[in-house]
Amino acid sequence: MKPAVIAMPGNEQLADELAAVLSLERAAATVRRFPDGESHVRIEAPVAGRAAVIVCTLDRPDDKLVPLLLLAAAARESGASSVGLVAPYLPYMRQDRQFHPGETISAQHVGSWISRYVDWLVSVDPHLHRIADLSQVYSVPSSVVHAAGSVATWVKANVPNPLLIGPDEESAQWVGDVAQRAGAPFAVLTKTRHGDRDVKVSVPEVERWRSHTPVLVDDIVSTARTMIETVSHLRRAGLAAPVCMAVHAVFAQTAFEDLLAAGAADVVSCDTIRHASNRISLTAPVADAVRTRLR
Numbered sequence: 001m002k003p004a005v006i007a008m009p010g011n012e013q014l015a016d017e018l019a020a021v022l023s024l025e026r027a028a029a030t031v032r033r034f035p036d037g038e039s040h041v042r043i044e045a046p047v048a049g050r051a052a053v054i055v056c057t058l059d060r061p062d063d064k065l066v067p068l069l070l071l072a073a074a075a076r077e078s079g080a081s082s083v084g085l086v087a088p089y090l091p092y093m094r095q096d097r098q099f100h101p102g103e104t105i106s107a108q109h110v111g112s113w114i115s116r117y118v119d120w121l122v123s124v125d126p127h128l129h130r131i132a133d134l135s136q137v138y139s140v141p142s143s144v145v146h147a148a149g150s151v152a153t154w155v156k157a158n159v160p161n162p163l164l165i166g167p168d169e170e171s172a173q174w175v176g177d178v179a180q181r182a183g184a185p186f187a188v189l190t191k192t193r194h195g196d197r198d199v200k201v202s203v204p205e206v207e208r209w210r211s212h213t214p215v216l217v218d219d220i221v222s223t224a225r226t227m228i229e230t231v232s233h234l235r236r237a238g239l240a241a242p243v244c245m246a247v248h249a250v251f252a253q254t255a256f257e258d259l260l261a262a263g264a265a266d267v268v269s270c271d272t273i274r275h276a277s278n279r280i281s282l283t284a285p286v287a288d289a290v291r292t293r294l295r
């Protein structure tokens with residue numbers, strides 16, 4: 001029997017693409033809210049004896065987690081032989097340590113909640129900083145898709161004479177990888193975050209790169225303060241208006257508009273979160289990872 005692909009609301013396009021690429025069957029489900037705000041989920045297709053794959057990217061996660069976990073439970077109780085989760089954006093990974101007394105390491109709790117309901121996980125470049133590997137927070141087997149190859153291909157095809165720039169030390173390895181694949185030089189900045197929207201970056205001797213097109217790359221853009229601060233520094237140093245690239249286009253509130261207004265030449269993202277800036281499809285590598293998990 002073919003595995004069944006179930007989309008959480010908003011994830012229909014990736015679910016359709018995965019079904020087409022992997023010859024899986026799309027299975028309908030209802031996910032709605034009762035008038036009192038509680039979630040009601042229902043699997044609308046026979047999944048007994050079949051592997052179920054739920055597709056749900058997890059930006060703005062607080063509204064999605066409860067229905068997602070209920071849907072995974074419903075699939076299992078309907079007889080699915082296994083329940084997998086494709087979550088191109090994995091939330092709470094930046095809350096990876098107790099920064100202040102009284103806080104908790106949210107990444108660990110969210111990882112353990114999801115791990116109780118699914119048998120495997122596929123995600124794209126989760127924010128792995130102080131957590132070195134997903135297995136430290138997810139107890140189920142997981143596959144991580146890396147966007148670096150697709151980002152590098154886009155840069156090569158679209159940016160003349162690029163200089164890849166990482167906004168902080170954490171990004172060094174990732175930016176270096178993209179730069180190497182794109183055959184371009186790279187620089188990494190020093191970032192200090194003083195608050196949610198208070199970010200300072202320092203730029204190394206950028207003057208020698210004036211003939212290049214700066215390409216800022218980061219895994220997540222949320223408030224865009226990191227990128228906005230970097231764009232301002234680069235412009236003051238006399239560099240060309242940079243292309244800003246992110247894997248995960250979270251873009252809180254007016255962040256996208258703010259970044260364009262700050263002088264970004266273009267804003268480009270991968271399609272892990274649906275957004276106007278999506279220009280790079282990761283369906284093919286995500287499908288490869290799902291295929292492996294379904295074997």
Ligand code: R5P
Nearest residue numbers: 218220221222223224225226
């Ligand atoms: C940081 O740890 C991440 O890699 C990004 O640099 C960060 O999430 C960007 O956040 P924001 O857009 O809010 O500055």
